[in-house]
Amino acid sequence: MDSALEKHIRQVVQQVLSSLQLTDIEEQPSIGRSKPLIVANWKMNMTLQEAREFFSGLTDAPYEHCEAVICPPAPLLYPLKELMQQAGISLGAQNLHEKPKGAHTGEVHGELLFELGCSHVIIGHSERRAAGETDEQVAAKVHQAIGNSMIPIVCVGETQLQRELGLTKEVIRTQVESALAGVTEERSPFIIAYEPVWAIGTGKTAQPSDAQDIHREIRQMLAEKKSIGFANRVPILYGGSVSASNIQELCAREDIDGALVGGASLQAHSFEAILKALR
Numbered sequence: 001m002d003s004a005l006e007k008h009i010r011q012v013v014q015q016v017l018s019s020l021q022l023t024d025i026e027e028q029p030s031i032g033r034s035k036p037l038i039v040a041n042w043k044m045n046m047t048l049q050e051a052r053e054f055f056s057g058l059t060d061a062p063y064e065h066c067e068a069v070i071c072p073p074a075p076l077l078y079p080l081k082e083l084m085q086q087a088g089i090s091l092g093a094q095n096l097h098e099k100p101k102g103a104h105t106g107e108v109h110g111e112l113l114f115e116l117g118c119s120h121v122i123i124g125h126s127e128r129r130a131a132g133e134t135d136e137q138v139a140a141k142v143h144q145a146i147g148n149s150m151i152p153i154v155c156v157g158e159t160q161l162q163r164e165l166g167l168t169k170e171v172i173r174t175q176v177e178s179a180l181a182g183v184t185e186e187r188s189p190f191i192i193a194y195e196p197v198w199a200i201g202t203g204k205t206a207q208p209s210d211a212q213d214i215h216r217e218i219r220q221m222l223a224e225k226k227s228i229g230f231a232n233r234v235p236i237l238y239g240g241s242v243s244a245s246n247i248q249e250l251c252a253r254e255d256i257d258g259a260l261v262g263g264a265s266l267q268a269h270s271f272e273a274i275l276k277a278l279r
């Protein structure tokens, strides 16, 4: 890999680790993040031209008060790398394969994503789980992400039916605990995104108090399965119809450390409005 690029990636990862305050973690009574983390998931949207227009439309970058990550479709990772660097935004992938290199047509391996500049990778999004991705694959992908020096952002969340059946905590516990099987080192970076499936792309955001309750539960699950120190340093993001009008109230809650944003991240003005609302 080009040494300047490698240096940049290591700096980004180091910044993230510093913002997680990994020193004296066991002594910290509460969450270690100093800045909210906003992750844009562009999903299967944007052309190269539209993505370039998005970056031309940013007026506020770089953002000092929060950490921003954009996860474009895989073919846009390389062409956008410089624009992302100039804007002070970290580059993330939307998925990776659960195995290292091999005969898996159409797939992308973690080593390549890291080489392209990715510091983060979304894993187990509900749209992928609905297409058949299993908890075991999620765990293997977490292992691949960490093994390739990237930070996994593991999505968990209940469907409308599971919610109505009172299964929310059970569903989330299974997803969280399975994903942790891919984390072998206590100090490995790890992010959870709680995305109630019924809130994704629907305009129905969870009540901040309800989201906080689930985030608190997730933190307890992390503490039970790993340690209190691990649980306190894992950022737990909320996702599901996040916009400039609700981000502030969500992030004001103790266990909501930022957001995973879909629709509102596709336009420069609506993406920046979310970041500005957190000032």
Ligand SMILES: O=C[C@H](O)COP(=O)(O)O
Pocket (backbone or CB within 6 Å): 041, 125, 195, 199, 200, 201, 202, 203, 239, 240, 241, 242, 260, 261, 262, 263, 264
């Ligand atoms: O990954 C992002 C989530 O699925 C949220 O999407 P949304 O903000 O369009 O509801």
